[in-house]
Amino acid sequence: MMGKAGVGALGAALLAVLVFLAISSWSRQPAAAAKPSVQPINFPHNVHVSTYKIDCQYCHSDARRSEYAGLPSVERCMGCHKIAGADKPEVKKIAEYHAKKEPIPWVRVNKLPEFTYFPHKAHIRAGLKCQGCHGPVETMTTFAADTGPSLTVDLLHLAGFKPAPPPLTMGWCVECHREQNAKAARHAPLDCVTCHH
Numbered sequence: 001m002m003g004k005a006g007v008g009a010l011g012a013a014l015l016a017v018l019v020f021l022a023i024s025s026w027s028r029q030p031a032a033a034a035k036p037s038v039q040p041i042n043f044p045h046n047v048h049v050s051t052y053k054i055d056c057q058y059c060h061s062d063a064r065r066s067e068y069a070g071l072p073s074v075e076r077c078m079g080c081h082k083i084a085g086a087d088k089p090e091v092k093k094i095a096e097y098h099a100k101k102e103p104i105p106w107v108r109v110n111k112l113p114e115f116t117y118f119p120h121k122a123h124i125r126a127g128l129k130c131q132g133c134h135g136p137v138e139t140m141t142t143f144a145a146d147t148g149p150s151l152t153v154d155l156l157h158l159a160g161f162k163p164a165p166p167p168l169t170m171g172w173c174v175e176c177h178r179e180q181n182a183k184a185a186r187h188a189p190l191d192c193v194t195c196h197h
Helices: 002-027 045-051 074-081 089-099 120-125 151-158 170-183
Strands: none
Touching: 074 089
């Protein structure tokens, strides 16, 4: 009888340790715990991308030459909006920033950990679509991302299952590189130092 109680107590202790490890690893804020955020200007991606067919790189022009995609300058926005939609309230906000010669204080949505290097330019040069990482931006009224580790995925891994990794996590990126190498005959690197420095 005492032996069974000891095994039960040991099992409970082991379960408690596993739950603690899962929660502690999940609670470390990852790279991109990005959620929809309130922006200073309500920018409808769906209107710009789907309706007017503006390419992502027109506004995010640094993507083809930098690790950061960048955000458009107020001058770039006003290039179109001096005329187009000038009477709309959100465009009037852009005009106010332009008149004050101030940048628009956008709230960052995607954020990778500081120890991670992600060059947008390498992905653009490889011919990959922005939607592959950022989702169907052309359908979004407000850009949002659901990225980073999740407790559910971590617990499934602890239980021995192999769920797909969440977007913009290391496992997700590595899997994409493997798929690109297998299906598209690309040479996406798999070395740790490619992304970690």
